Amino acid sequence: MxxxxxxxxxxxxxxxxxxxxxxxxxxxxxxxxxxxxxxxxxxxxxxxxxxxxxFRGYDLDPATELSRTFEDVSGYDDMVVLRDIDVESHCEHHIAPFLGKAWVAYMPTDKVVGISKLVKVVEIFAKRLQTQETMTAQIAEAIEEALKPRGVAVMIDAEHQCMSTRGVHHPHVSTITTQFTGEFKTNPALQDRFLRVIGK
Structure with a gap:
Protein backbone atom coordinates (compact mmCIF):
# COMPACT_ATOMS: atom_id res chain seq x y z
CA MET A 1 0.00 0.00 0.00
CA PHE A 55 -8.48 25.82 2.90
CA ARG A 56 -5.91 27.31 5.27
CA GLY A 57 -4.42 23.83 5.75
CA TYR A 58 -2.42 24.32 2.55
CA ASP A 59 -0.32 26.95 4.33
CA LEU A 60 0.45 24.79 7.37
CA ASP A 61 2.83 21.87 7.92
CA PRO A 62 1.78 19.03 10.26
CA ALA A 63 5.44 18.09 10.86
CA THR A 64 6.05 21.56 12.30
CA GLU A 65 3.11 21.19 14.67
CA LEU A 66 4.44 17.82 15.90
CA SER A 67 8.08 18.87 16.14
CA ARG A 68 8.02 19.93 19.81
CA THR A 69 7.88 16.81 21.95
CA PHE A 70 8.35 15.96 25.62
CA GLU A 71 10.48 13.06 26.81
CA ASP A 72 9.57 13.20 30.51
CA VAL A 73 6.62 10.81 30.48
CA SER A 74 7.36 9.20 33.88
CA GLY A 75 7.09 5.70 32.48
CA TYR A 76 3.67 6.20 30.82
CA ASP A 77 3.29 3.55 28.12
CA ASP A 78 -0.45 3.26 27.47
CA MET A 79 -2.77 4.84 24.91
CA VAL A 80 -3.13 8.58 24.55
CA VAL A 81 -6.61 9.13 23.12
CA LEU A 82 -8.38 12.26 21.90
CA ARG A 83 -12.11 11.93 21.35
CA ASP A 84 -14.69 13.94 19.41
CA ILE A 85 -12.40 16.24 17.41
CA ASP A 86 -14.53 18.34 15.07
CA VAL A 87 -13.86 17.73 11.37
CA GLU A 88 -14.89 20.35 8.81
CA SER A 89 -13.59 19.55 5.34
CA HIS A 90 -14.52 19.71 1.66
CA CYS A 91 -14.54 16.81 -0.76
CA GLU A 92 -12.17 17.19 -3.68
CA HIS A 93 -14.75 15.90 -6.17
CA HIS A 94 -17.51 18.52 -5.71
CA ILE A 95 -15.97 21.02 -3.21
CA ALA A 96 -18.95 20.21 -0.99
CA PRO A 97 -18.53 20.12 2.80
CA PHE A 98 -18.25 16.96 4.83
CA LEU A 99 -18.66 17.32 8.56
CA GLY A 100 -18.08 14.95 11.44
CA LYS A 101 -15.80 13.83 14.23
CA ALA A 102 -12.34 12.32 14.50
CA TRP A 103 -10.81 10.11 17.19
CA VAL A 104 -7.03 9.82 17.42
CA ALA A 105 -4.83 7.61 19.61
CA TYR A 106 -1.19 6.65 19.81
CA MET A 107 0.99 4.43 21.97
CA PRO A 108 4.05 6.52 22.96
CA THR A 109 7.57 5.17 23.07
CA ASP A 110 9.97 7.65 24.64
CA LYS A 111 8.17 10.93 23.88
CA VAL A 112 4.77 12.55 23.74
CA VAL A 113 3.40 15.66 22.09
CA GLY A 114 1.04 18.33 23.40
CA ILE A 115 -2.51 17.14 22.88
CA SER A 116 -3.54 20.37 21.15
CA LYS A 117 -0.99 19.56 18.44
CA LEU A 118 -2.87 16.37 17.56
CA VAL A 119 -6.05 18.40 17.12
CA LYS A 120 -4.09 20.83 14.94
CA VAL A 121 -2.88 17.98 12.72
CA VAL A 122 -6.48 16.86 12.14
CA GLU A 123 -7.42 20.45 11.31
CA ILE A 124 -4.50 20.95 8.89
CA PHE A 125 -5.48 17.97 6.77
CA ALA A 126 -9.21 18.76 7.05
CA LYS A 127 -8.66 22.30 5.76
CA ARG A 128 -7.69 21.04 2.32
CA LEU A 129 -9.62 19.51 -0.57
CA GLN A 130 -9.85 15.90 0.53
CA THR A 131 -11.27 12.47 0.40
CA GLN A 132 -12.08 11.10 3.84
CA GLU A 133 -10.01 7.99 3.18
CA THR A 134 -6.91 9.98 2.26
CA MET A 135 -7.29 12.36 5.19
CA THR A 136 -7.56 9.47 7.66
CA ALA A 137 -4.35 7.93 6.32
CA GLN A 138 -2.53 11.29 6.27
CA ILE A 139 -3.30 12.00 9.94
CA ALA A 140 -2.04 8.58 11.01
CA GLU A 141 1.09 8.82 8.87
CA ALA A 142 1.99 12.31 10.12
CA ILE A 143 1.80 11.14 13.75
CA GLU A 144 3.71 7.96 12.88
CA GLU A 145 6.54 9.85 11.18
CA ALA A 146 6.90 12.56 13.83
CA LEU A 147 6.57 10.56 17.06
CA LYS A 148 7.71 7.05 16.05
CA PRO A 149 5.13 5.58 18.44
CA ARG A 150 4.36 1.91 18.98
CA GLY A 151 1.14 2.45 17.07
CA VAL A 152 -1.44 4.97 15.85
CA ALA A 153 -5.22 4.68 15.52
CA VAL A 154 -7.45 7.16 13.66
CA MET A 155 -11.18 7.02 13.05
CA ILE A 156 -13.32 9.60 11.25
CA ASP A 157 -17.12 9.56 11.06
CA ALA A 158 -18.57 12.20 8.71
CA GLU A 159 -21.62 13.14 6.65
CA HIS A 160 -20.90 14.23 3.09
CA GLN A 161 -23.01 17.01 1.62
CA CYS A 162 -22.10 15.86 -1.90
CA MET A 163 -24.29 12.83 -1.18
CA SER A 164 -26.97 14.41 0.99
CA THR A 165 -27.70 17.59 -1.04
CA ARG A 166 -27.04 16.32 -4.58
CA GLY A 167 -26.73 13.06 -6.49
CA VAL A 168 -28.47 10.31 -4.52
CA HIS A 169 -29.92 12.79 -1.98
CA HIS A 170 -29.51 10.57 1.08
CA PRO A 171 -29.08 12.73 4.19
CA HIS A 172 -27.94 11.35 7.53
CA VAL A 173 -25.76 8.63 5.96
CA SER A 174 -22.34 8.78 7.60
CA THR A 175 -19.05 7.41 6.34
CA ILE A 176 -16.61 5.80 8.77
CA THR A 177 -12.92 5.38 7.95
CA THR A 178 -10.16 3.94 10.11
CA GLN A 179 -6.39 3.68 9.90
CA PHE A 180 -4.25 1.59 12.25
CA THR A 181 -0.46 1.34 12.40
CA GLY A 182 2.01 -0.59 14.53
CA GLU A 183 0.53 -2.39 17.52
CA PHE A 184 -2.97 -1.13 16.71
CA LYS A 185 -2.72 -2.88 13.34
CA THR A 186 -1.26 -6.16 14.60
CA ASN A 187 -3.17 -6.48 17.87
CA PRO A 188 -6.96 -6.87 17.40
CA ALA A 189 -7.50 -6.66 21.17
CA LEU A 190 -5.88 -3.21 21.19
CA GLN A 191 -8.07 -2.13 18.28
CA ASP A 192 -11.14 -3.31 20.21
CA ARG A 193 -10.00 -1.43 23.30
CA PHE A 194 -9.55 1.76 21.28
CA LEU A 195 -13.06 1.40 19.88
CA ARG A 196 -14.50 0.84 23.35
CA VAL A 197 -12.67 3.87 24.76
CA ILE A 198 -14.06 6.15 22.04
CA GLY A 199 -17.53 4.65 22.41
CA LYS A 200 -17.77 2.92 19.02
Missing amino acids: NKPDLKPVPRTERPSPEVAMEAVRTLIAWAGDDPDREGLRDTPGRVINAYREW
Missing part, protein backbone atom coordinates in the same frame (compact mmCIF):
# COMPACT_ATOMS: atom_id res chain seq x y z
CA ASN A 2 1.36 3.44 -0.97
CA LYS A 3 1.98 5.90 1.83
CA PRO A 4 -0.16 9.07 1.83
CA ASP A 5 1.42 12.20 0.38
CA LEU A 6 2.72 14.40 3.20
CA LYS A 7 4.79 16.76 1.04
CA PRO A 8 4.28 20.50 1.64
CA VAL A 9 1.60 22.17 -0.47
CA PRO A 10 0.58 24.14 -2.51
CA ARG A 11 2.32 22.71 -5.54
CA THR A 12 1.03 25.40 -7.92
CA GLU A 13 1.17 29.18 -7.86
CA ARG A 14 -1.99 30.81 -6.54
CA PRO A 15 -3.85 33.19 -8.85
CA SER A 16 -4.31 36.76 -7.69
CA PRO A 17 -7.42 37.67 -5.62
CA GLU A 18 -8.70 39.58 -8.65
CA VAL A 19 -8.48 36.51 -10.89
CA ALA A 20 -10.17 34.37 -8.22
CA MET A 21 -13.00 36.89 -7.79
CA GLU A 22 -13.55 37.01 -11.55
CA ALA A 23 -13.86 33.20 -11.52
CA VAL A 24 -16.57 33.48 -8.86
CA ARG A 25 -18.40 36.07 -10.97
CA THR A 26 -18.27 33.63 -13.89
CA LEU A 27 -19.75 30.83 -11.77
CA ILE A 28 -22.55 33.11 -10.54
CA ALA A 29 -23.40 33.97 -14.15
CA TRP A 30 -23.17 30.29 -15.14
CA ALA A 31 -25.64 29.45 -12.34
CA GLY A 32 -28.08 31.87 -13.98
CA ASP A 33 -27.86 35.03 -11.89
CA ASP A 34 -26.46 38.50 -12.42
CA PRO A 35 -23.15 39.00 -10.58
CA ASP A 36 -23.71 42.77 -10.75
CA ARG A 37 -27.01 42.83 -8.88
CA GLU A 38 -26.87 44.40 -5.42
CA GLY A 39 -27.11 41.22 -3.37
CA LEU A 40 -24.29 39.52 -5.30
CA ARG A 41 -21.96 42.43 -5.96
CA ASP A 42 -19.74 41.69 -2.94
CA THR A 43 -20.12 37.92 -3.12
CA PRO A 44 -16.85 37.21 -5.00
CA GLY A 45 -14.82 38.88 -2.24
CA ARG A 46 -16.74 37.01 0.43
CA VAL A 47 -16.19 33.71 -1.38
CA ILE A 48 -12.42 34.08 -1.66
CA ASN A 49 -12.23 35.08 2.02
CA ALA A 50 -14.24 31.97 2.88
CA TYR A 51 -11.90 29.86 0.72
CA ARG A 52 -8.92 31.36 2.52
CA GLU A 53 -10.40 30.14 5.82
CA TRP A 54 -11.75 26.80 4.60
Whole structure:
Protein backbone atom coordinates (compact mmCIF):
# COMPACT_ATOMS: atom_id res chain seq x y z
CA MET A 1 0.00 0.00 0.00
CA ASN A 2 1.36 3.44 -0.97
CA LYS A 3 1.98 5.90 1.83
CA PRO A 4 -0.16 9.07 1.83
CA ASP A 5 1.42 12.20 0.38
CA LEU A 6 2.72 14.40 3.20
CA LYS A 7 4.79 16.76 1.04
CA PRO A 8 4.28 20.50 1.64
CA VAL A 9 1.60 22.17 -0.47
CA PRO A 10 0.58 24.14 -2.51
CA ARG A 11 2.32 22.71 -5.54
CA THR A 12 1.03 25.40 -7.92
CA GLU A 13 1.17 29.18 -7.86
CA ARG A 14 -1.99 30.81 -6.54
CA PRO A 15 -3.85 33.19 -8.85
CA SER A 16 -4.31 36.76 -7.69
CA PRO A 17 -7.42 37.67 -5.62
CA GLU A 18 -8.70 39.58 -8.65
CA VAL A 19 -8.48 36.51 -10.89
CA ALA A 20 -10.17 34.37 -8.22
CA MET A 21 -13.00 36.89 -7.79
CA GLU A 22 -13.55 37.01 -11.55
CA ALA A 23 -13.86 33.20 -11.52
CA VAL A 24 -16.57 33.48 -8.86
CA ARG A 25 -18.40 36.07 -10.97
CA THR A 26 -18.27 33.63 -13.89
CA LEU A 27 -19.75 30.83 -11.77
CA ILE A 28 -22.55 33.11 -10.54
CA ALA A 29 -23.40 33.97 -14.15
CA TRP A 30 -23.17 30.29 -15.14
CA ALA A 31 -25.64 29.45 -12.34
CA GLY A 32 -28.08 31.87 -13.98
CA ASP A 33 -27.86 35.03 -11.89
CA ASP A 34 -26.46 38.50 -12.42
CA PRO A 35 -23.15 39.00 -10.58
CA ASP A 36 -23.71 42.77 -10.75
CA ARG A 37 -27.01 42.83 -8.88
CA GLU A 38 -26.87 44.40 -5.42
CA GLY A 39 -27.11 41.22 -3.37
CA LEU A 40 -24.29 39.52 -5.30
CA ARG A 41 -21.96 42.43 -5.96
CA ASP A 42 -19.74 41.69 -2.94
CA THR A 43 -20.12 37.92 -3.12
CA PRO A 44 -16.85 37.21 -5.00
CA GLY A 45 -14.82 38.88 -2.24
CA ARG A 46 -16.74 37.01 0.43
CA VAL A 47 -16.19 33.71 -1.38
CA ILE A 48 -12.42 34.08 -1.66
CA ASN A 49 -12.23 35.08 2.02
CA ALA A 50 -14.24 31.97 2.88
CA TYR A 51 -11.90 29.86 0.72
CA ARG A 52 -8.92 31.36 2.52
CA GLU A 53 -10.40 30.14 5.82
CA TRP A 54 -11.75 26.80 4.60
CA PHE A 55 -8.48 25.82 2.90
CA ARG A 56 -5.91 27.31 5.27
CA GLY A 57 -4.42 23.83 5.75
CA TYR A 58 -2.42 24.32 2.55
CA ASP A 59 -0.32 26.95 4.33
CA LEU A 60 0.45 24.79 7.37
CA ASP A 61 2.83 21.87 7.92
CA PRO A 62 1.78 19.03 10.26
CA ALA A 63 5.44 18.09 10.86
CA THR A 64 6.05 21.56 12.30
CA GLU A 65 3.11 21.19 14.67
CA LEU A 66 4.44 17.82 15.90
CA SER A 67 8.08 18.87 16.14
CA ARG A 68 8.02 19.93 19.81
CA THR A 69 7.88 16.81 21.95
CA PHE A 70 8.35 15.96 25.62
CA GLU A 71 10.48 13.06 26.81
CA ASP A 72 9.57 13.20 30.51
CA VAL A 73 6.62 10.81 30.48
CA SER A 74 7.36 9.20 33.88
CA GLY A 75 7.09 5.70 32.48
CA TYR A 76 3.67 6.20 30.82
CA ASP A 77 3.29 3.55 28.12
CA ASP A 78 -0.45 3.26 27.47
CA MET A 79 -2.77 4.84 24.91
CA VAL A 80 -3.13 8.58 24.55
CA VAL A 81 -6.61 9.13 23.12
CA LEU A 82 -8.38 12.26 21.90
CA ARG A 83 -12.11 11.93 21.35
CA ASP A 84 -14.69 13.94 19.41
CA ILE A 85 -12.40 16.24 17.41
CA ASP A 86 -14.53 18.34 15.07
CA VAL A 87 -13.86 17.73 11.37
CA GLU A 88 -14.89 20.35 8.81
CA SER A 89 -13.59 19.55 5.34
CA HIS A 90 -14.52 19.71 1.66
CA CYS A 91 -14.54 16.81 -0.76
CA GLU A 92 -12.17 17.19 -3.68
CA HIS A 93 -14.75 15.90 -6.17
CA HIS A 94 -17.51 18.52 -5.71
CA ILE A 95 -15.97 21.02 -3.21
CA ALA A 96 -18.95 20.21 -0.99
CA PRO A 97 -18.53 20.12 2.80
CA PHE A 98 -18.25 16.96 4.83
CA LEU A 99 -18.66 17.32 8.56
CA GLY A 100 -18.08 14.95 11.44
CA LYS A 101 -15.80 13.83 14.23
CA ALA A 102 -12.34 12.32 14.50
CA TRP A 103 -10.81 10.11 17.19
CA VAL A 104 -7.03 9.82 17.42
CA ALA A 105 -4.83 7.61 19.61
CA TYR A 106 -1.19 6.65 19.81
CA MET A 107 0.99 4.43 21.97
CA PRO A 108 4.05 6.52 22.96
CA THR A 109 7.57 5.17 23.07
CA ASP A 110 9.97 7.65 24.64
CA LYS A 111 8.17 10.93 23.88
CA VAL A 112 4.77 12.55 23.74
CA VAL A 113 3.40 15.66 22.09
CA GLY A 114 1.04 18.33 23.40
CA ILE A 115 -2.51 17.14 22.88
CA SER A 116 -3.54 20.37 21.15
CA LYS A 117 -0.99 19.56 18.44
CA LEU A 118 -2.87 16.37 17.56
CA VAL A 119 -6.05 18.40 17.12
CA LYS A 120 -4.09 20.83 14.94
CA VAL A 121 -2.88 17.98 12.72
CA VAL A 122 -6.48 16.86 12.14
CA GLU A 123 -7.42 20.45 11.31
CA ILE A 124 -4.50 20.95 8.89
CA PHE A 125 -5.48 17.97 6.77
CA ALA A 126 -9.21 18.76 7.05
CA LYS A 127 -8.66 22.30 5.76
CA ARG A 128 -7.69 21.04 2.32
CA LEU A 129 -9.62 19.51 -0.57
CA GLN A 130 -9.85 15.90 0.53
CA THR A 131 -11.27 12.47 0.40
CA GLN A 132 -12.08 11.10 3.84
CA GLU A 133 -10.01 7.99 3.18
CA THR A 134 -6.91 9.98 2.26
CA MET A 135 -7.29 12.36 5.19
CA THR A 136 -7.56 9.47 7.66
CA ALA A 137 -4.35 7.93 6.32
CA GLN A 138 -2.53 11.29 6.27
CA ILE A 139 -3.30 12.00 9.94
CA ALA A 140 -2.04 8.58 11.01
CA GLU A 141 1.09 8.82 8.87
CA ALA A 142 1.99 12.31 10.12
CA ILE A 143 1.80 11.14 13.75
CA GLU A 144 3.71 7.96 12.88
CA GLU A 145 6.54 9.85 11.18
CA ALA A 146 6.90 12.56 13.83
CA LEU A 147 6.57 10.56 17.06
CA LYS A 148 7.71 7.05 16.05
CA PRO A 149 5.13 5.58 18.44
CA ARG A 150 4.36 1.91 18.98
CA GLY A 151 1.14 2.45 17.07
CA VAL A 152 -1.44 4.97 15.85
CA ALA A 153 -5.22 4.68 15.52
CA VAL A 154 -7.45 7.16 13.66
CA MET A 155 -11.18 7.02 13.05
CA ILE A 156 -13.32 9.60 11.25
CA ASP A 157 -17.12 9.56 11.06
CA ALA A 158 -18.57 12.20 8.71
CA GLU A 159 -21.62 13.14 6.65
CA HIS A 160 -20.90 14.23 3.09
CA GLN A 161 -23.01 17.01 1.62
CA CYS A 162 -22.10 15.86 -1.90
CA MET A 163 -24.29 12.83 -1.18
CA SER A 164 -26.97 14.41 0.99
CA THR A 165 -27.70 17.59 -1.04
CA ARG A 166 -27.04 16.32 -4.58
CA GLY A 167 -26.73 13.06 -6.49
CA VAL A 168 -28.47 10.31 -4.52
CA HIS A 169 -29.92 12.79 -1.98
CA HIS A 170 -29.51 10.57 1.08
CA PRO A 171 -29.08 12.73 4.19
CA HIS A 172 -27.94 11.35 7.53
CA VAL A 173 -25.76 8.63 5.96
CA SER A 174 -22.34 8.78 7.60
CA THR A 175 -19.05 7.41 6.34
CA ILE A 176 -16.61 5.80 8.77
CA THR A 177 -12.92 5.38 7.95
CA THR A 178 -10.16 3.94 10.11
CA GLN A 179 -6.39 3.68 9.90
CA PHE A 180 -4.25 1.59 12.25
CA THR A 181 -0.46 1.34 12.40
CA GLY A 182 2.01 -0.59 14.53
CA GLU A 183 0.53 -2.39 17.52
CA PHE A 184 -2.97 -1.13 16.71
CA LYS A 185 -2.72 -2.88 13.34
CA THR A 186 -1.26 -6.16 14.60
CA ASN A 187 -3.17 -6.48 17.87
CA PRO A 188 -6.96 -6.87 17.40
CA ALA A 189 -7.50 -6.66 21.17
CA LEU A 190 -5.88 -3.21 21.19
CA GLN A 191 -8.07 -2.13 18.28
CA ASP A 192 -11.14 -3.31 20.21
CA ARG A 193 -10.00 -1.43 23.30
CA PHE A 194 -9.55 1.76 21.28
CA LEU A 195 -13.06 1.40 19.88
CA ARG A 196 -14.50 0.84 23.35
CA VAL A 197 -12.67 3.87 24.76
CA ILE A 198 -14.06 6.15 22.04
CA GLY A 199 -17.53 4.65 22.41
CA LYS A 200 -17.77 2.92 19.02
